[in-house]
Amino acid sequence: MDVERIKFERTGGFAGIRLAADFDVSDLPDDLSQTLRELLNALDFPELPARLTNSESVPDSFTYVITVEAGKWHHTVITGDAPENENMQELLELLNRLARKKIKKH
Amino acid sequence: MHNHRHSLECILPEHMLEQIATKGSNAQKQMAMDNISVVYQLRAERAMRASLADLFAPTMPRAADGGKERIVYDVKRGTSLPGTAVRREGDPASADAAVNEAYDGSGVTYDLYKEVYGRNSINNNAMRLDSSVHYRTGYDNAFWDGKQMVYGDGDENLPAEDRLFNRFTIAIDIIGHELTHGVTQFEAKLVYSQQPGALNEHMSDVFGSLVKQYQSRQTAAEADWIIGAGLFTPNVNGVGIRTMKAPGSAYDDPVLGKDPQPAHMKEYVSTPSDNGGVHINSGIPNHAFYRAAMEIGGYAWEKAGMIWYVTLRDKLGENSNFQQCADFTHQTAGELFGSGSLEQQAVKNGWAGVGIAIGGETPEPKGCLEATLRFLGAA
Numbered sequence: 200m201d202v203e204r205i206k207f208e209r210t211g212g213f214a215g216i217r218l219a220a221d222f223d224v225s226d227l228p229d230d231l232s233q234t235l236r237e238l239l240n241a242l243d244f245p246e247l248p249a250r251l252t253n254s255e256s257v258p259d260s261f262t263y264v265i266t267v268e269a270g271k272w273h274h275t276v277i278t279g280d281a282p283e284n285e286n287m288q289e290l291l292e293l294l295n296r297l298a299r300k301k302i303k304k305h
Numbered sequence: 306m307h308n309h310r311h312s313l314e315c316i317l318p319e320h321m322l323e324q325i326a327t328k329g330s331n332a333q334k335q336m337a338m339d340n341i342s343v344v345y346q347l348r349a350e351r352a353m354r355a356s357l358a359d360l361f362a363p364t365m366p367r368a369a370d371g372g373k374e375r376i377v378y379d380v381k382r383g384t385s386l387p388g389t390a391v392r393r394e395g396d397p398a399s400a401d402a403a404v405n406e407a408y409d410g411s412g413v414t415y416d417l418y419k420e421v422y423g424r425n426s427i428n429n430n431a432m433r434l435d436s437s438v439h440y441r442t443g444y445d446n447a448f449w450d451g452k453q454m455v456y457g458d459g460d461e462n463l464p465a466e467d468r469l470f471n472r473f474t475i476a477i478d479i480i481g482h483e484l485t486h487g488v489t490q491f492e493a494k495l496v497y498s499q500q501p502g503a504l505n506e507h508m509s510d511v512f513g514s515l516v517k518q519y520q521s522r523q524t525a526a527e528a529d530w531i532i533g534a535g536l537f538t539p540n541v542n543g544v545g546i547r548t549m550k551a552p553g554s555a556y557d558d559p560v561l562g563k564d565p566q567p568a569h570m571k572e573y574v575s576t577p578s579d580n581g582g583v584h585i586n587s588g589i590p591n592h593a594f595y596r597a598a599m600e601i602g603g604y605a606w607e608k609a610g611m612i613w614y615v616t617l618r619d620k621l622g623e624n625s626n627f628q629q630c631a632d633f634t635h636q637t638a639g640e641l642f643g644s645g646s647l648e649q650q651a652v653k654n655g656w657a658g659v660g661i662a663i664g665g666e667t668p669e670p671k672g673c674l675e676a677t678l679r680f681l682g683a684a
């Protein structure tokens with residue numbers, strides 16, 4: 200899988216404020232795109248189930264929707280905060296940070 | 306900012322799905338069947354979780370003296386809950402502001418429930434109040450995980466000029482809000498989706514706000530009715546996360562967008578996000594409560610709060626909707642203060658002010674229907 204594009208959305212939370220961003224992986228600095236690829240590989244992202252954890256019953260928890268695209272292939276995973284999965288935590292923190300940066304530029 | 310993207314992820318009323326499934330075209334039937342199975346699957350999962358919660362209930366840690374016992378833990382930016390205990394009941398103040406805020410805020414919340422409503426902690430059985438602070442890094446959130454409160458530090462990991470959120474213990478109503486999710490878990494058990502979910506959020510905002518008013522001994526007229534005042538940094542154009550006085554006007558910011566809360570049923574937002582807009586549509590009952598409390602006057606926790614508390618404890622069920630909440634609060638006001646009393650009148654007027662008539666018809670979630678009809682090419 201050669202990742203080209205990532206769509207990220209975070210909803211819910213106490214504040215109920217949506218955070219979303221769309222990245223071309225080639226636009227990212229090399230170290231970040233490298234980290235991103237490593238995390239996706241470590242997670243075996245294409246093999247993850249569409250719904251990773253069910254967070255809907257935890258009041259004020261976040262829900263994340265991550266779509267990874269490579270050519271015509273794409274895969275979407277919905278997850279909660281996933282505290283049991285360190286790679287997923289890292290991925291979520293990285294995407295959060297990137298989304299915040301991207302929003303700020305607008 | 307709020308997500309008006311209508312999609313079929315929204316959960317349709319089952320009668321409508323069943324109608325499509327029996328009378329629609331093949332494609333329509335398939336769509337309806339997919340949605341029905343999702344509805345049933347969610348229901349089965351909820352039933353399972355509810356029975357798990359009951360199973361855990363007796364093992365909730367209990368206060369040593371059968372009264373108020375608080376423990377604040379430090380997760381040290383990690384994820385393993387609860388973390389290291391750093392302040393226990395009766396310990397002197399810590400050097401860490403978040404620790405003290407969690408300790409003091411859960412104390413005032415305990416006191417409001419105990420002194421005013423006669424409730425001994427979250428489960429009315431002296432459950433110990435556990436709070437964990439410094440959860441993860443850059444975590445813009447607080448939540449109730451079913452057993453304890455968890456608080457992030459906001460945007461502490463970003464440069465000062467990029468920060469939007471302060472630490473989540475900074476506003477005492479957030480603490481009251483999270484603890485009230487615990488109370489709801491033990492009482493009405495409102496499912497966290499669509500209108501029951503918005504009522505779950507509403508109850509947390511009501512008692513969160515009342516904890517703040519109780520702490521400052523403010524009357525309804527003196528209170529600001531803002532949820533999460535002080536949570537935004539000065540970089541944000543906003544007074545707080547929500548306002549019960551004027552839902553929809555808490556913030557309007559180039560980065561965060563505009564407060565999406567409606568204050569009236571005619572602006573009800575149908576969205577698949579946020580579990581069906583639980584943090585959005587709570588603006589409607591929130592504003593009804595504000596109007597009722599203002600009409601009753603005095604300290605809002607005394608009468609309006611009592612009416613809402615008894616309704617949460619004794620009347621609402623896991624699938625209750627706005628109409629039922631209105632009817633039950635009206636009924637409760639009659640039982641507590643007399644049929645036709647000023648208090649009961651105020652409750653009726655409060656709901657009327659947001660477009661809900663006592664004893665009226667339950668409005669359909671029309672956005673979902675429109676989205677479906679559009680999808681099916683029928684509209």
Ligand SMILES: [Zn+2]
Pocket residue numbers: 213258259482486506509
């Ligand atoms: Zn909440």
